[in-house]
Amino acid sequence: MAGSIDAPRLWEGADFYTGPVGTALPTSLATAMSTVPAWKAAGLLSEDGASESRDEDSTDFYDWRGQLIRTKRSKHKRQIKVTCLEDNLVVFGLVNGSGSTFTTDSETSVNTRTVKAPKSEKLSFVLELEDGGITRRRHIPTGEVTEVGEVTLGPSDLQAFELTITIYPSVDGTLYVDIDNDPTNVAA
Template sequence: MAGDTDNPRLWEGADFFVAPVGTTAPTDVVTAIDEDWLAAGLLSEDGASETRDQDSTDHYAWGGKLVRTTKSKHKRSIKVTCLEDNLVVFGLVNPGSTATTTGAVTTRVVKIPKTDPRAFLLELHDGAITKRRILPKGEVSEVGEVALSDSALTAYELTITIYPAADDTLYIDITDDPQAVVPTTP
């Protein structure tokens, strides 16, 4: 059987960061993440998931022979579930809302959500292997149902729609994974 049992990844840990669009992102996996990137806190053990959606149209020659397929309306999104109700998560769930603290009491005024594009960074770890996925521009487009109960953690399932850059880049992956190395040519 072909393959290498060291190659499959099981991401044992992750951090999720948010920053204003245009914030300088790391260019490697060892440099500390700049303080302009705010951590969203603990994430669900379910991890993150990427979804792809696009329309495709098949084109046929006379007689029914498939000759081409065209694609359009490509959309990608990432889903992550935050387990903390901190200020970062509050801002993602309720863009345009406010929070103030006086003494030990915080008041949150929740308003109808406004458009609020952000930059996102998901850092994943599998032992000594690190992967940083940088989304230069995206937006929380959906918030899942939030349970307020004594039998389930309050969790905020966020779907982030990724917006492409002018050059069609959706995101950038930076990793020290040896299986991702591009061979050099003489």
């Protein structure tokens, strides 16, 4: 049987970070994301993990005999969905976008949130996954929160913020870059 039982991954831990577009990524997995102050952690994530979706149009072309000779692919779209469990300042910013504010009165410790209609705001994102001693950092240089799921405010469900991040390609077409220390994926 071909293959290795060491190759499949079960990502048992994850962290999700955001920062301004152009924020430098640590060049080594040994360097914690927290060493770059511009990267802000979103806090606890749902046990459901993250999911990646792909969508694109395709048009098939046939010759006179009805045989498929070519397929044109276009309008490729890639998204990542994460569910944040904390209602912290980072998540507040992702959910409500620029223009919304969060202030605290230093004398009374009363917080005031002013939520405004969201505007388009491109950011950088990192999803860091862990499986034992294996770490994978997925760096999305440019993306945007394009959808926020329904937020339940009640006694029977945990408040959670499901975020859909649409990934925008760079000039050379790069959507994201994964760096990892997985010994089963060594390039020859």
